[in-house]
Amino acid sequence: MPHSRFQRRIEGLLAEADVRVGGDRPWDLQVHDPRFSARALGQGSLGLGESYMDGWWDAASLDGFLFRVLEARLDERVHGVGEVFDALRARLVNLQTQRRSGEVGRRHYDLGNDLYGAMLGKRLVYSCGYWRTAHDLDAAQEAKLDLVCRKLQLKPGMRVLDIGCGWGEALKFAVERYGVSGVGVTISQQQADFARELCAGLPVDIRLQDYRDLDEPFDAAFSLGMFEHVGVKNYTTYFDVARRCLPPQGLFLLHTIGGNRSVHRTDPWIARYIFPNSMLPSAAQIAHAIEGRFVLEDWHNFGADYDLTLQAWRANVEAAWPSLDPRYDERFRRMWRFYLAGSMATFRSRRSQLWQLVLSPRGVPGGYVAPR
Incomplete structure (x- = not known):
């Protein structure tokens, strides 16, 4: 047989x-x-x-x-x-062009705010929490958002850019806690609609816009969990956009999952069912792309915290399945379980990392002291 x-x-x-x-x-x-x-x-x-x-x-x-x-x-x-063909295609074709960029928004981030609201906790923050002193998901996400603001040295009156703003939670936090105003861009219609409602009455402008169309001044900028969708062929363009939006003394914080090896595509199952046209950057690919554009002030790895974040997301969504829409059928649930469990495994095995980089256009005079 x-x-x-x-x-x-x-x-x-x-x-x-x-x-x-x-x-x-x-x-x-x-x-x-x-x-x-x-x-x-x-x-x-x-x-x-x-x-x-x-x-x-x-x-x-x-x-x-x-x-x-x-x-x-x-x-x-x-x-x-099929993996050899996929790898060759990723090397020859720009899978993250402006025309293709909306696909991940439609197929993943627009799945339903009910699903993400059930999974992500008090705040709809779809990126790794900071568990250094936190004991639950909500505290870890608040600690992460505060860490971002402290690293950027935000002060009242500053105008801040969020590249890939998601549901608007990070901008709302920065505006309410640090007295700034902000602009957030996303390629997800459902995220944009939610973020506008969340930030109603605040000095926040939420736009359904590709990052490549940005060209206006800000005092500081950040990007949380969006760089994984940019693609290595577009890294220099991405950092050019961030650079042209900042003054010489501005700071840019990049929060991204990273891989230990340079690749040009993501896992085939992830590409088909979760994040189409995505890929994880390596340290070498990021370093090459920022060369001549930014001074690297700080590189912080807290990838082990993602395992804890994912476990909390799984506990939330498993408890919520009975009350969620029937369109999330058994096959979808098994898909989602495999996605979360596989992600846990990659961070637990240290095959994937979570990096926060602080970048400055010309270097902070006298040096930069990174909060932890």
């Missing part, structure tokens, strides 16, 4: 990650469909994720299973047949 050969191969690979098929530990794999092994071996991460969505396998601790797979580097040994 062909399946037996594939099954032996899968079982052998998983044994290297201390995972047993049919085992009784939380991270062990329970296979419900004999076609699973061939699909996972033939399609790599896409086959693994899609077969989970289809109910072909389970693990009591999905993040525990995926963490062990990544720790054992099994993902580097199993590649789907």
Whole structure:
């Protein structure tokens, strides 16, 4: 039988990650469909994720299973047949052009504010919290927003730009706590509508606009969790935009997930189901793009905090599923569980990082002292 050969191969690979098929530990794999092994071996991460969505396998601790797979580097040994084409396409084609940029807004950020409201907590902040002294998600997100404001040295009367403003929570926080005014741009219609309502009555201008169209003066600027959608072919353009909007003494804070290696595309399953046309920058790619444009004042890594943030998001959304719209059906829920668990695994294994960079156009006179 062909399946037996594939099954032996899968079982052998998983044994290297201390995972047993049919085992009784939380991270062990329970296979419900004999076609699973061939699909996972033939399609790599896409086959693994899609077969989970289809109910072909389970693990009591999905993040525990995926963490062990990544720790054992099994993902580097199993590649789907389409991945070579995807990699070549990403190198040859700019997948993040202005025409393509709206796709992630429509397919991910416009899924529904009800889903994100249930998952993200008190504030709709869809980026890593700062857990240094925090003990819950809401406190961690407030600590992160305050950290951003302190790093930017915000003062009353300053005009601030938020590139990729999401639901407007960061600008609202900065305006209310630090007395600034601001402009936020997003490519998501639902985010823009929500942010305008959230910031009603405040000196905040929310725009449905591509970052590349920005060309006006600000005293400071930040971008939280948006750079992952820019794409390496557009990094220099992105930093040119930030640079032309700032005065010589202005500061720019970049908050982004990062990878340990330079790539030109994202994971195939993530690209198809979660973040189309996205990719994680490497330190080398960022450094190359800011060369000649900014002075690097500070580079802060708190990637381990993302595991805690994701666990809190998962607890929130799991509690909320029964009350959410039926359009989030069982296959969607399994997709979302795989997304959150896989993300936990990448940060827990330190395969992904969370960076905050503080950049200045000409260097802070006398030096920059970074808050922590």
